[in-house]
Amino acid sequence: MRLGRAASVVALVVIGVVGITVAPLQQNPVATSRYAFLDAMSSGKQDAYLQKHPDAAVGLLNLHPEANAAAWRDFPKDLRHDLAETLPSLIGGMEGVDYASRDVANRTWLRSLIGSAQRAVKKHPSDAVAQQKLRCLLAIKAALRIHKPHRYLVDLTNDPKPLAAIAIGNLDTTRLVSFTVPGMGTYSDDMQLWALGAQNLYDAQGGAGATKQRATVAWIGYVTPPPGIDAALGQYAHIGAQNLIEALEGFWAVRDPKTRSGKSASTKARDTITLNVVAHSYGTTTAADALAAKDLNVYSFVMLGSAGIEQSVGSARQLHAKHVYAGEATGDTEARWGRISRIDPRSPSFGAIPLAVDGDPNKDELPVTGHAPILHSDWNDNPMSSAWAKFTNVDEFAQKYLDHLQTYGYLDAGTESIANVAAVTVPPHHTDAHDATVSP
Structure with missing residues (x-):
């Protein structure tokens, strides 16, 4: 062609x-x-x-x-x-x-799609599909509000549940890049929280000594399975792996251009740019399918609360990543249900390096208490927000809110999980000697 x-x-x-x-x-x-x-x-x-x-x-x-x-x-x-x-x-x-051009294009398209979705909801106010699409688009827009560093809308689709990817930091110039891949039940109407998880990783990498030349990507680039039995099926991961391969190959096409002869125009690009993949729940199944299928020059592949790796993958050595890690909280009672017919990546036979996530009081690092990727934000930590409006009974609200304040997800700020993910995704040549470092 x-x-x-x-x-x-x-x-x-x-x-x-x-x-x-x-x-x-x-x-x-x-x-x-x-x-x-x-x-x-x-x-x-x-x-x-x-x-x-x-x-x-x-x-x-x-x-x-x-x-x-x-x-x-x-x-x-x-x-x-x-x-x-x-x-x-x-x-x-x-x-x-280039991602700056894609950001211009996708922001332009997002405005158009929101207008169309608003008209559809106004015309058919009881249409649940139209309402969900509008919620997704508005959540994507909200996740792009002014932040530091700047956020870029690097992918967007016009699906009933639009797919999207937001980069925290400039993918065209940064030398340390981490894609975050979500699991079951995470759609783009969760983009604000998923982008916050990517932001938390960005911030934690700074605490691990990374220089400012870094970016993280909140990648909701495939349709995740809904909560329930579908998470035991492989088709969502199969399709998602194709999309992730395209996204990572696209990254290298921008950052490591080839000459007309097919040779790299910059032989140092893949030696000086570090690419990581951090996945949660069913996202670990999806990402493992992708990394087993193609060598995408990944430095660290980190699995959190894994729903399991397909038997056909077999071992960490088949994932074409320099380092492979897996962490799961003691209080995570959900991840194992995805592993009915799949491999637990923490098993010695698979070979992933264990990642501690249960908290370290000596470092004031909080424990992950369940399966959720992220539970805390300015919105859901605010007792006056609409997140808590359904609890009209004072005693019920008080108990629920107290429970919330004592629970943490894998990508929540202040957890041992986010600190260790940051530590294993920042190689020595991407650290600043003047910054503190965190040992995995």
């Missing part, structure tokens, strides 16, 4: 003059995108399909992020900005496009 011809089908006519031949996708059962069948089509059939299914254009282009990156870098800066604003649904999701 030629990048320019496929892009022109979706009205990106200025790219139509770019003739870059891209290599066929490697046919790995997990790594293969659901759009891989388009790669095998003749030009005429491909054009006809894309004319009928224009939404498939991004999926087709994302089979080849390095080609996308090469074409995008050839455009003048002003043209890239104009394309991001005029074709936001295409540019915002295209792997290989």
